[in-house]
Amino acid sequence: MKCAARRGSVVLWLMAVACVIVVVVYLQQSNVSSEGGWHKLPKLINFFPREAKISSKRSAGVCGTPRECPAHEISFYIHSGAANVVPAAICVQNKLVLGTALNNAGGGINIVILNGKTGEVLKTDHYDTYSGDVKPFIELLKSIETGSIVIMASYDEASTKLNDELKNLIAELGSSHIHSLGYRDNWVFIGGKGVTGKSTFEKHMKSDSATNKYDGWPEMIGLEGCVPKYLE
Secondary structure, three states, X not given: OHHHHHHHHHHHHHHHHHHHHHHHHHHHHOOOOOOOOOOOOOOOOOOOOOOOEXXXXXXXXXXXXOOOOOOOEEEEEXXXXXXOOEOOEEEEOOEEEEOHHXXXXXXXXXXXXXXXXXXXXXXXXXXXXXXXXXXXXXXXXXXXXXXXXXXXXXXXXXXXXXXXXXXXHHHHOOOOOHHHOOOOOEEEEEEEOOOOOOOOOEEEEOOOOOOOOEOOEOOOOEEXXXXXXXXX
16 A cells, blocks of 8 residues: 555656646747847858848747748747657747657657748758657758758757767857757757858757756757858
8 A cells, every 4th residue: 555655656756847837938938039130141041141130029829929930031930858758849930840749859859840931831840859769850961962951959868979970060050069069958949951151050068967958867958040042
């Protein structure tokens, strides 16, 4: 009887922790930070040719507050995962393209590839960069066509299997933080194939036991705004 009571207490405690995380994430989604973004990237070759716009509006729902971008720009909303409870989410043109509701988000690095000219979603997937085989991820990154917009977001643990080849391929897309991504860090990023400068549409939250919001994980991070289309 005592063992059963203890097991019941543990289950209730775990359910309570999960509920707290979900509530905190919901509150964070109602005020996702819009810091980051590309100010100006003079080294880009016909890709994201001018200052990208970042929305300061409060979020409302999975994809945040609906936003209208100029015809030559694409709206986006991204957030990383929260601990190992709430997966990452990516929205394009006010529509969820990767997330729990679509059953296409998972632990490691989540990725969405867009046609940089039209905003059409070409690929959505997630790769287990904690304990999985990263060869398919490497092959995908090598196959991305010039002019594509690439969106990434971490969930749970994303750094363990990030070897030098993977890090270099992601850095070539414009990432400044991929080489310093550590155990259970949170990370969101927008880059592009053909970029010769560094994207500032990137956020990185280190996992630190002294400041982590959850037990062993930092708080969720996010970005939203408008990004210019690819121009030839």
